[in-house]
Amino acid sequence: MSDRPEMYEGVDEVWLDGEFVDFEDANVHVLTHALHYGTGVFEGVRCYETAxxxxxxxxxxxxxxxxxxxxPYDIEIPFDPEELTEATVELIDREGLASCYIRPIAFYGYGPLGLNPANSPVQVAVAVWPWGAYLGEEALEEGVDVAISSWRKYASSQIPTNAKTTGAYVNSVLASLEAKGNGYTEAIVLNKEGQVAEGPGENLFLVRDGEIFTPGLAESNLDGITRRTVIQLARDMGYTVYDQATISRGELYTADELFFSGTAAEVTPIRSVDDNVVGEGTKGPVTDEIQTQFFDLVEGDLAGYDDWFTDV
Ligand SMILES: Cc1ncc(COP(=O)(O)O)c(C=O)c1O
Structure with missing residues (x-):
């Protein structure tokens, strides 16, 4: 295949259903259940270069x-956590990557079509590739311009919001397309009630009067692992963090600082919302402190968090 996206250049193999296969052979049938109905679940993980x-x-x-x-989807992953860990560690090692993004996915594969997936086999893959700053290096320093999406986040009474389900990401795709189409870097999505939920692939934090707020998990956002990390880091740094907040659209406009958290986005400042400048219109001091601490942490330079790392 000559049209391989640049981001995957140099990647030799993918782990698929228990085997390391050539990158070009990591394929599925067009009648794969998940392709038609979005019946897959996935993760996004980062491996960092440490000392x-x-x-x-x-x-x-x-x-x-x-x-x-x-x-919720009765997807029985036919590998145990130890097997997936071993496969992933070996894949990173075989690729010789110092740092990378990791995409594990489990999905209903090629079987009889129809909404009942029971007779489709569950397939599992892990892919890795080098991936820099998701919203760009400049975004980490200068912040991003975001817009409130006209698409609302689905409620957990419609689709489980604590699951990373492939099909549900059409909601994020719509929000991203709209934001980018209107000249913004990213969207913020409100929940069904009209309160702030999150970004299409990020959680959101607000800083006001030196205190930190993030929407609670009942606001239809994902229970982000970077969100959990930021909450703990900030508390360890002495900040008061309200992690069950309800944040209104108006509060975004008057915040001192806003930032996104996510495996892909890491800690990215938000400098404007709907063309309203946030704070000084650049990375704020609290965001800067947390971002610095975050990168020190993930690069293995902070003592006391060893349990959070799996060596390759
Ligand atoms: C919708 C959504 N919210 C939040 C996040 C951030 O979660 P995490 O920090 O676990 O990557 C992600 C990314 O996985 C996401 O897709």
Whole structure:
């Protein structure tokens, strides 16, 4: 295949259903159940370069979320966590990557079509590739311009919001397309009630008067692992963090600082919302402190968080 996206250049293999296969052979049938009905669950994880070599950040929590995401869909992942860990560590090692993004996915494969997936086999893959700053290096320093999406986040009474389900990501795709189409870098999605939920692939934090707020999990946002990390880091740094907040659209406009958290986005400042400048219109001091601490942490330079790393 000559049209391989640049981001995958140099990647030799993918782990698929128990085997390491050539990148070009990591394929599925067009009648794959998940392709038609979105019946897959996935994770996004990062492996960072540390002084002790590559280390996967909070792998156990990501793996736990993968198995949890699978539950509502009766997706029985035919590998245990130890097997997926071994496969992933070996894949990173075989690729010789110092740091990378990791995409595990489990999905109903090629079987009889129809909404009942019971007779479709569950397939599992893990792919890795080098991936820099998701919203761009400049975004980490200068912040991003975001817009409130006209698409609302689905409620957990419609689709489980604590699961990372492939099909449900059409909601995020719509929000991203709209934001980018209107000249913004990213969207913020409100929930059914009109309160702030999250970004299409990020959780959101607000800073006001030196205190930190993030929407509670009942606001239809994902239980982000970076969100959990930021909450703990900020508390360890002495900040007061309200992690069950309800945040209105108007509060975004008057916040001192806003930032996104996510495995892909890491800690990215938000400098404007709907063309309203947030704070000074650049990375604020609290965001800066948390972002610095976050990168020190994931690069293995902070003592006391060893449990969060899986060495490759
Ligand atoms: C919708 C959504 N919210 C939040 C996040 C952030 O979650 P995490 O920090 O676990 O990557 C993600 C990314 O996985 C996401 O897709």
């Amino acid at each position: 002790d070599g590559p280390a996967i950040f909070r792998w156990d929590e990501h793996l736990q979320r993968l198995y949890d995401s699978a539950k």
